[in-house]
Amino acid sequence: MPYKEGLRPQPPPPGRERKPFNEYQADVYARLEAAVEHIQDSETFREYLLMQSRFHTYSWKNALLIMAQKPDATRVARYDNWKKLDRQVKKGEKGIKVFYPMLRKQRNEQGKEEEVLTGFGIGNVFDVLQTEGKPLPDVHIPELEGDEGGVLLGKLEGLAHRQGVRVRHLPPPEPGSHTMGSYDPLTRTIDLHASSQLQVTKTLAHELAHHFAGHKPDQQRQPEQETVAEASAYVVCSHFGLDTGARSFPYVAVWAKEKQVLKNALGTIQKIASTMIRGLEGENRHPDELAAPANSSHS
Numbered sequence: 170m171p172y173k174e175g176l177r178p179q180p181p182p183p184g185r186e187r188k189p190f191n192e193y194q195a196d197v198y199a200r201l202e203a204a205v206e207h208i209q210d211s212e213t214f215r216e217y218l219l220m221q222s223r224f225h226t227y228s229w230k231n232a233l234l235i236m237a238q239k240p241d242a243t244r245v246a247r248y249d250n251w252k253k254l255d256r257q258v259k260k261g262e263k264g265i266k267v268f269y270p271m272l273r274k275q276r277n278e279q280g281k282e283e284e285v286l287t288g289f290g291i292g293n294v295f296d297v298l299q300t301e302g303k304p305l306p307d308v309h310i311p312e313l314e315g316d317e318g319g320v321l322l323g324k325l326e327g328l329a330h331r332q333g334v335r336v337r338h339l340p341p342p343e344p345g346s347h348t349m350g351s352y353d354p355l356t357r358t359i360d361l362h363a364s365s366q367l368q369v370t371k372t373l374a375h376e377l378a379h380h381f382a383g384h385k386p387d388q389q390r391q392p393e394q395e396t397v398a399e400a401s402a403y404v405v406c407s408h409f410g411l412d413t414g415a416r417s418f419p420y421v422a423v424w425a426k427e428k429q430v431l432k433n434a435l436g437t438i439q440k441i442a443s444t445m446i447r448g449l450e451g452e453n454r455h456p457d458e459l460a461a462p463a464n465s466s467h468s
């Protein structure tokens with residue numbers, strides 16, 4: 170901040186030194202990166218990623234087939250992939266039918282071997298609930314507990330209101346669901362599920378970060394979008410004295426999967442978090458001044 174000559178700020182009295190804003194912010198980012206990396210370096214995390222790679226991503230046709238046969242299925246895999254995870258399909262469990270592509274190797278005109286699709290076969294997969302054995306490696310993402318956050322929650326609701334975003338308070342999530350909130354950019358509506366005040370505050374910061382980043386539903390970009398939203402929420406909450414690391418660190422680690430995802434997103438996170446902090450501190454500013462940069466290439 171530029172100071173007029175002769176009006177330079179005096180150093181604070183001894184014992185009352187405050188870190189300059191930028192230095193403080195740098196600490197917050199360093200802590201975030203280190204904590205996320207620490208989780209990603211752990212053995213559990215490596216096993217977790219390996220497990221995820223065994224769960225095939227199904228085409229929408231197969232996803233519909235699975236849903237029609239077993240609506241509560243969450244994680245499905247082939248019989249032999251369950252074995253690789255040290256789990257067995259329970260006796261009497263019926264497989265869920267899916268299509269799989271049938272490929273045949275053949276030589277093309279240049280004499281090179283290539284795989285050609287010859288049709289579709291029908292195979293079986295099983296949901297995790299149909300199996301038993303070694304517990305699946307899990308990275309726990311706890312729900313935050315605590316009554317802190319009241320002041321920030323009010324400020325975030327005010328910011329949402331000035332942005333023309335509606336905030337709805339809903340009952341707690343259904344049993345088994347860990348979704349604490351959501352943002353629908355089409356209707357500009359944020360849904361918050363009831364929880365501790367600290368958790369609800371963090372969730373609102375997360376969903377508002379999606380709004381400021383201009384995120385639209387996009388499965389391919391979801392890892393990057395969730396990384397940006399949660400990391401921004403962590404930075405915003407830290408700025409107002411709330412520590413949400415217990416949930417934010419594993420959340421970011423799991424979505425980002427690789428360290429590079431968070432590293433690449435840091436610039437965007439910084440932009441979104443500081444836009445939000447400015448919006449929360451300068452409550453009387455015109456919403457247009459706070460609008461997120463309109464380019465949606467959040468690189």
Ligand SMILES: [Zn+2]
Pocket residue numbers: 375379394395398
């Ligand atoms: Zn999200």
